[in-house]
Amino acid sequence: xxxxxLQPNRAPVKRLVNDVKITxxxxxxxxxxxxxxxADTVTPECARYKMGGEYVSKGMAMxxxxxxxxxxxxxxxxxxxxxxxxxxxxxxxxxxxxCCTDGLRPVVFKLERxxx
Numbered sequence: 001x002x003x004x005x006l007q008p009n010r011a012p013v014k015r016l017v018n019d020v021k022i023t024x025x026x027x028x029x030x031x032x033x034x035x036x037x038x039a040d041t042v043t044p045e046c047a048r049y050k051m052g053g054e055y056v057s058k059g060m061a062m063x064x065x066x067x068x069x070x071x072x073x074x075x076x077x078x079x080x081x082x083x084x085x086x087x088x089x090x091x092x093x094x095x096x097x098x099c100c101t102d103g104l105r106p107v108v109f110k111l112e113r114x115x116x
Contacts (some may be wrong), residue, residue, distance in 0.1 A: 016084075017083060018113045019056050019058050019082070021056055022110075023053070023112070024050065024107060025097070027105070027106075028107075030104060030106075034105070049067075070102075077096045077111055078111060095110065097110055
C-alpha cells in the first residue's frame with residue numbers, strides 16, 4: 001500500500017506502508033485483582049488468543065480474527081511501524097511491544113515491521 005505525505009509548501013511525498021506482524025508473547029494473570037473483581041463467568045486468561053499466535057496487519061488494517069478492543073489499544077503503534085517509524089526505547093528498529101488494556105487478563109503483543 002502507498003500513501004502520500006502532505007506538508008505545507010512542499011510537494012507530496014510517496015511513502016510505502018509496510019505490513020506489521022503481531023505475535024502474542026505474554027498472557028498475564030493479575031491474580032488477586034482477578035479474584036476480587038472478576039465475575040464468575042469470566043475466565044482467568046483471554047480466550048481469544050494463544051501464546052505464540054501470529055497475525056499480520058496489512059495496510060494498517062485490523063487483522064481478521066483480531067479482538068477489536070485489543071486493536072483499539074495497539075493500532076497507533078502498528079500505524080507508527082507501518083509508516084516507517086521506530087521507538088527509541090526499543091533495542092531493535094522496526095519493533096515494539098504493546099498490550100491490550102484488559103485489566104483482568106491483559107495480552108502482550110510483539111509488533112514487527114515487515115520490510116519489503
